[in-house]
Each structure stands twice: as structure tokens, then as C-alpha cells.
Amino acid sequence: MSETTDPDLPRGIALAWGIAADPQRGPKREMSVERIVDAAVELADAEGLAAVSMAAVASRLGYTPMSLYRYVTAKDDLVLLMQEEATGLPSEATRDGDWRRRLESLYREQVQRYMRHPWVLDVPISGSPATPHSAAWMDAGLHALADTPLDFNERLSIVLLVTGCARWAGIVLAGYARAEREGRLRGDEIAQREDALFRQLITADAYPDLRAAIEAGVFLDESDPFSFGLDRSLDGVAAYLAAAAEGRHDVPRPWEWSDDAAIVDDKRVREARKRVREAEKALRDARRQERQAAREAHERVARRPAST
Amino acid sequence: MSETTDPDLPRGIALAWGIAADPQRGPKREMSVERIVDAAVELADAEGLAAVSMAAVASRLGYTPMSLYRYVTAKDDLVLLMQEEATGLPSEATRDGDWRRRLESLYREQVQRYMRHPWVLDVPISGSPATPHSAAWMDAGLHALADTPLDFNERLSIVLLVTGCARWAGIVLAGYARAEREGRLRGDEIAQREDALFRQLITADAYPDLRAAIEAGVFLDESDPFSFGLDRSLDGVAAYLAAAAEGRHDVPRPWEWSDDAAIVDDKRVREARKRVREAEKALRDARRQERQAAREAHERVARRPAST
DNA sequence: ACACACTGTTTAGAACGTAAACAGTCCTAG
DNA sequence: CTAGGACTGTTTACGTTCTAAACAGTGTGT
Numbered sequence: 010m011s012e013t014t015d016p017d018l019p020r021g022i023a024l025a026w027g028i029a030a031d032p033q034r035g036p037k038r039e040m041s042v043e044r045i046v047d048a049a050v051e052l053a054d055a056e057g058l059a060a061v062s063m064a065a066v067a068s069r070l071g072y073t074p075m076s077l078y079r080y081v082t083a084k085d086d087l088v089l090l091m092q093e094e095a096t097g098l099p100s101e102a103t104r105d106g107d108w109r110r111r112l113e114s115l116y117r118e119q120v121q122r123y124m125r126h127p128w129v130l131d132v133p134i135s136g137s138p139a140t141p142h143s144a145a146w147m148d149a150g151l152h153a154l155a156d157t158p159l160d161f162n163e164r165l166s167i168v169l170l171v172t173g174c175a176r177w178a179g180i181v182l183a184g185y186a187r188a189e190r191e192g193r194l195r196g197d198e199i200a201q202r203e204d205a206l207f208r209q210l211i212t213a214d215a216y217p218d219l220r221a222a223i224e225a226g227v228f229l230d231e232s233d234p235f236s237f238g239l240d241r242s243l244d245g246v247a248a249y250l251a252a253a254a255e256g257r258h259d260v261p262r263p264w265e266w267s268d269d270a271a272i273v274d275d276k277r278v279r280e281a282r283k284r285v286r287e288a289e290k291a292l293r294d295a296r297r298q299e300r301q302a303a304r305e306a307h308e309r310v311a312r313r314p315a316s317t
Numbered sequence: 318m319s320e321t322t323d324p325d326l327p328r329g330i331a332l333a334w335g336i337a338a339d340p341q342r343g344p345k346r347e348m349s350v351e352r353i354v355d356a357a358v359e360l361a362d363a364e365g366l367a368a369v370s371m372a373a374v375a376s377r378l379g380y381t382p383m384s385l386y387r388y389v390t391a392k393d394d395l396v397l398l399m400q401e402e403a404t405g406l407p408s409e410a411t412r413d414g415d416w417r418r419r420l421e422s423l424y425r426e427q428v429q430r431y432m433r434h435p436w437v438l439d440v441p442i443s444g445s446p447a448t449p450h451s452a453a454w455m456d457a458g459l460h461a462l463a464d465t466p467l468d469f470n471e472r473l474s475i476v477l478l479v480t481g482c483a484r485w486a487g488i489v490l491a492g493y494a495r496a497e498r499e500g501r502l503r504g505d506e507i508a509q510r511e512d513a514l515f516r517q518l519i520t521a522d523a524y525p526d527l528r529a530a531i532e533a534g535v536f537l538d539e540s541d542p543f544s545f546g547l548d549r550s551l552d553g554v555a556a557y558l559a560a561a562a563e564g565r566h567d568v569p570r571p572w573e574w575s576d577d578a579a580i581v582d583d584k585r586v587r588e589a590r591k592r593v594r595e596a597e598k599a600l601r602d603a604r605r606q607e608r609q610a611a612r613e614a615h616e617r618v619a620r621r622p623a624s625t
Numbered sequence: 626a627c628a629c630a631c632t633g634t635t636t637a638g639a640a641c642g643t644a645a646a647c648a649g650t651c652c653t654a655g
Numbered sequence: 656c657t658a659g660g661a662c663t664g665t666t667t668a669c670g671t672t673c674t675a676a677a678c679a680g681t682g683t684g685t
Binding site for chain 1: 334367459472489511524533543546
Binding site for chain 2: 643644
């Protein structure tokens with residue numbers, strides 16, 4: 010075949026891209042890469058990444074450890090494939106709405122994935138994670154900003170920002186979830202325990218501001234700080250878009266637009282941008298009302314017993 | 318002593334807080350926890366976290382592996398102490414200037430630390446990283462916002478946002494740095510190699526937006542996308558501060574997201590969503606026209622020599 | 626029908642973390 | 656001042672981990 014594995018391609022990635030030539034001679038295979046990866050993911054979901062050993066995965070499938078090496082060249086490959094499966098594909102819903110709604114959907118889906126497969130966050134960072142699924146997420150992120158007048162560097166930066174927020178939220182929230190499960194405590198119990206520990210260790214003279222925050226009860230607060238952070242970040246993006254529309258760049262950065270700035274003087278563009286801003290405002294209002302309605306409906310539903 | 322180790326305190330943390338009662342009977346100690354941790358950090362700096370084994374650290378100090386267990390209860394403890402040393406303390410410079418400058422300094426210093434000790438990012442997340450140094454960073458972050466009218470939850474959220482940005486930047490940048498060192502290539506070389514690989518794998522029909530970004534050369538661009546992200550985030554914080562007069566809006570928490578599907582049956586929500594969709598469509602149209610106008614204007618301008 | 630590519634298995638080895646037992650050292654209670 | 660024992664660094668040992676290499680059986684292409 011002409012499509013034999015590229016020598017530079019780390020083999021596991023080639024497998025992820027589906028460039029895998031199944032052999033035709035020899036006995037029938039009893040297993041498949043998919044089943045192995047599935048078993049490994051189940052195991053990691055249940056007991057964490059550390060519990061995933063070749064022996065454990067094999068025994069879960071009823072085989073000897075070494076049999077796996079007929080399907081996977083090394084454990085690292087298996088982990089990469091696990092990561093790929095856990096990453097999955099963004100839903101179609103991430104293509105609905107304006108750029109902000111899309112990015113918010115992407116953020117939410119990513120966090121959800123991290124919550125479902127927290128061990129992904131424990132996988133040591135390999136050099137180039139150029140897998141089909143991670144590419145799909147990046148594509149979806151860039152698509153979210155496709156209607157904006159931003160250049161591709163800016164778009165990528167923003168996608169990275171959202172991705173980073175999701176990962177960070179995943180790290181911290183998954184850490185809490187793990188502590189809950191390991192300590193067999195409810196969320197508020199562990200928060201209280203941590204708060205008590207902090208009150209003991211964080212003195213007012215060594216850490217005045219942190220101590221004040223503790224006194225204010227921030228570590229007992231049950232609201233999600235990460236959504237707040239994402240909201241502020243996207244506010245900033247929105248402001249940047251608005252500034253771009255008006256041609257203000259109070260934000261001096263070396264790499265961005267050199268020629269776009271000149272465009273602003275054009276009358277028709279200015280008018281078009283004004284209309285965009287109006288449309289954005291209308292959309293914001295509509296979304297606010299929608300959220301309001303959803304919240305009220307949610308409360309109404311919550312009072313009735315769940316149908317599930 | 319009354320200050321004997323709290324049974325709930327994971328011992329390693331107790332060590333980090335300096336609640337360590339050195340024994341007085343018995344022979345003089347030949348080593349110290351500090352020397353062990355130093356040696357381990359040096360090793361990790363040079364060859365990565367995976368190279369840090371008890372045997373390797375001990376041999377670097379000229380001792381047998383088991384001797385370390387007289388100073389450290391387990392490898393996890395050692396890793397925690399390594400993390401603590403690598404984290405260090407924020408400089409005094411992070412207390413200069415207004416909130417924005419302070420947060421930017423904190424971000425920069427954190428990224429620098431991650432670049433100097435990339436292995437920190439490989440340490441699996443333990444439940445409560447309540448160590449003196451991490452507390453100091455958090456304190457510095459909260460101090461940065463001490464002059465603002467924000468409440469403590471908001472301050473903490475913003476500090477977490479900046480911390481997350483720094484960590485994310487560290488992850489990606491350290492990944493690049495590692496690839497550079499392992500492959501013995503310069504930064505632009507590895508970027509070119511990755512770009513070539515992407516061009517081969519990312520097809521225009523499977524990943525249209527990502528492909529377009531590649532064509533635009535985003536992966537060859539040498540500018541730092543993370544500073545851009547941080548700038549936008551802080552812009553958003555600034556906007557939030559400017560609009561501090563508004564009341565709190567409640568943000569849905571991540572564990573409440575899943576039941577959104579149930580809400581759809583509500584009539585008012587449906588109507589609100591319809592209106593949102595209309596607004597979205599209007600915005601899309603407006604943007605399309607704006608882009609059209611911008612493109613035309615751009616062509617007109619391009620004919621003239623650029624002023625930059 | 627033969628060769629041989631390929632299957633899953635067995636055996637083996639190196640490296641890891643750490644429990645347990647060991648001889649030597651030095652403080653402290655008697 | 657002396658004996659007990661807490662403490663030192665070391666040795667030995669065990670269980671796990673990943674995986675290379677050799678093995679006997681299976682099925683396909685020639």
C-alpha cells in the first residue's frame with residue numbers, strides 16, 4: 010500500500026486516524042482495538058487512570074496481559090486512544106446560535122466530558138495531540154467564531170482561551186468530585202471540612218487577604234466560580250469585537266491587524282457595523298429573556314417530582 | 318505535644334506547613350528533607366517527573382533508596398514537597414500598580430515558574446493542595462483585587478481565572494518546549510513540522526474551519542495566543558468593574574446543566590427561544606453584510622500603500 | 626500442501642515502591 | 656555512669672508494573 014504508516018507519525022496517532030491496515034493472513038482475531046479501549050475507559054472511569062494496567066484491562070476481557078500487545082504497540086498508545094474516545098465529538102448543538110452561545114456550549118460540553126472522564130486530566134501531556142477528535146473540537150471552536158470579523162490568530166487564541174477555561178474547571182471540579190467519592194462525603198461536607206482546615210492553617214498575618222476571603226465564606230459558597238470567569242472572558246471578547254467594529258484599538262498587541270484598521274474610515278462599513286451592533290444588542294436582550302424564562306420554568310419543574 | 322499531627326492532615330501537607338517535630342534521640346541525621354527535595358527537583362528539571370524515582374534521588378545523594386523513607390513517608394509526599402518548592406512565592410512586584418497590572422504580573426510569574434519546572438504540570442491532582450506557597454499565591458491574587466468593590470466570591474473567581482490561564486499557557490508552552498528538547502529542534506522547526514503534519518491530516522471537508530486556519534498559517538505564527546486570551550479576560554473583568562452598579566445575576570452551576578432538556582416543554586421558554594433564534598438570524602445577516610462591506614473596503618484600501 | 630504471517634500464551638527480566646528485619650549510634654532516664 | 660531504647664542508614668524481600676522474546680497453534684495465499 011502507498012498509505013503505509015508515515016515514519017514520523019507516532020503510530021498511536023496513526024491508529025487514531027484510522028490508518029490501520031488489518032492483517033489478512035493468520036488466525037481470526039478474537040479481540041479488537043475498540044473493545045480493548047472500551048474496557049480500559051470503563052476501568053478508568055470506575056477506578057481512575059492509575060488502575061489501568063495492561064494486566065487489569067486484559068483480565069477484564071478474559072485474556073492474558075500480553076495479548077493486548079497484538080493490538081496496541083505500548084501502553085502509551087492505549088492511553089492515547091482512551092483519551093481520544095473520552096474526548097469524543099462536540100454535539101451539533103455547538104453550532105447553534107451566535108459566537109457566544111456556541112463557545113458557551115463548547116465550554117459546557119467540554120466540562121461535562123471532563124466530569125464524565127476525569128482521568129483524562131491525569132494523562133501526561135504528550136507532544137502533539139493531533140488526533141481526529143481533538144481536531145474536531147478545535148474546528149468547532151473556530152467555526153463558532155466564523156461569522157466574526159476576527160482574523161484566524163485571534164480566533165485561535167479565543168478558542169484556546171475557552172478550552173483552557175474548560176480544562177481548568179475540569180481539573181478543579183474533578184478534584185472535588187474525586188474527594189467526594191474517595192472520602193464518601195457529600196459536596197458540602199467536604200467543603201466544610203476544607204474550610205475548617207483552612208481556618209486552622211491560614212492565619213491573618215501571614216495571609217491577610219486570603220484569610221479575609223475565608224472569613225467571608227468563599228470556600229463554603231456553592232456557586233460555580235468558573236462560569237463567572239468564562240462570562241468575564243467572553244465579555245472581554247465581546248468588547249474586543251465591539252472595539253474592532255468601531256476601530257478603536259486601545260489594546261495594543263503586536264501581531265494583530267495592520268490593514269483592517271484602515272477600513273474603519275469607510276462609511277458603508279461603519280453603517281453595517283452599527284447594524285451589527287444593534288442586532289447583537291437585540292440578541293443579548295432576547296437571550297436574557299430566554300434565560301429568565303428558562304430559569305422560571307426550571308423552578309416550576311423542580312417542584313414537581315422528576316419524570317425520570 | 319498538643320500540636321501533634323492532625324489525623325486528617327495528610328502528613329505531607331503537615332510537613333509542608335513546617336509542623337514537623339524533629340526527633341531528638343538517636344544518631345545525627347546525615348540528610349535533610351530539604352536536600353532530598355532539592356535533589357528531586359533538580360532531577361525533575363533535567364529529565365522530567367518520570368525520571369524521579371526513589372532510587373534515582375537517593376543515588377544522586379549517594380545513599381540507598383530506603384534511606385529516604387526516614388525523611389519522607391512515601392513518594393507522594395516527596396512529590397508534594399517538590400511541587401511546593403517549585404511553586405515558590407510570588408515576588409513583591411506582584412503588589413505594584415493597579416489590579417490589572419498586579420494580575421498580569423502574577424500571570425507572568427506563574428507562567429515563568431511553569432516553564433522553569435514543567436513537570437509540575439504532570440503531577441496528578443491531589444485532593445486539597447492546601448500548602449503554604451499555594452496559599453501565598455492565592456493571597457497575592459486576592460490582594461491584587463483588594464482595592465476593587467468586588468465581593469470575595471467574585472475576587473476568588475477572577476483569581477482562579479488568571480491562575481487557570483497561567484496553567485493552561487504553561488501546559489501548552491511546556492509541551493512545545495519539551496518537544497523542542499526531545500527532538501533537538503528549534504521552535505520554528507517543530508512548528509513547521511507540526512504544520513506539515515496538520516496539512517496532511519486536516520482535510521477541508523472534514524474540518525473546514527480548522528483547515529482554513531491552517532491555510533492562514535496560524536500554526537506557524539510565533540506570537541503568544543495566551544497573552545491575547547488573558548488580555549480579553551481582563552478586559553471583561555474591567556468591564557464588569559465598570560458596570561459594578563448592576564445586581565448579581567445568578568449563573569447556572571455545572572451540575573445543573575443536564576436537565577435543560579426537560580425545560581423545553583414550557584410554552585414561554587419556547588417562545589423566548591424562537592425570539593432568540595430570530596435575533597440570531599438577524600445578527601447573522603447583519604454580519605454577513607458587514608463582512609461584505611469590509612471586504613470591499615479592504616480591497617479599495619489595499620490598492621493604496623499601507624501606512625504601517 | 627506447504628510456507629509463513631499472524632494469533633494468544635508463556636516465560637523472563639528490568640525497574641519500581643515500600644514493608645520488615647538488621648546492626649550501629651547517640652540521647653536520656655535511672 | 657550505664658543501660659535502655661529511639662533513631663539512623665542498610666539490606667533483604669515481595670508484589671507490581673511494562674514489555675521483549677520464545678512458543679505452539681491457526682488460517683490464508685501460492
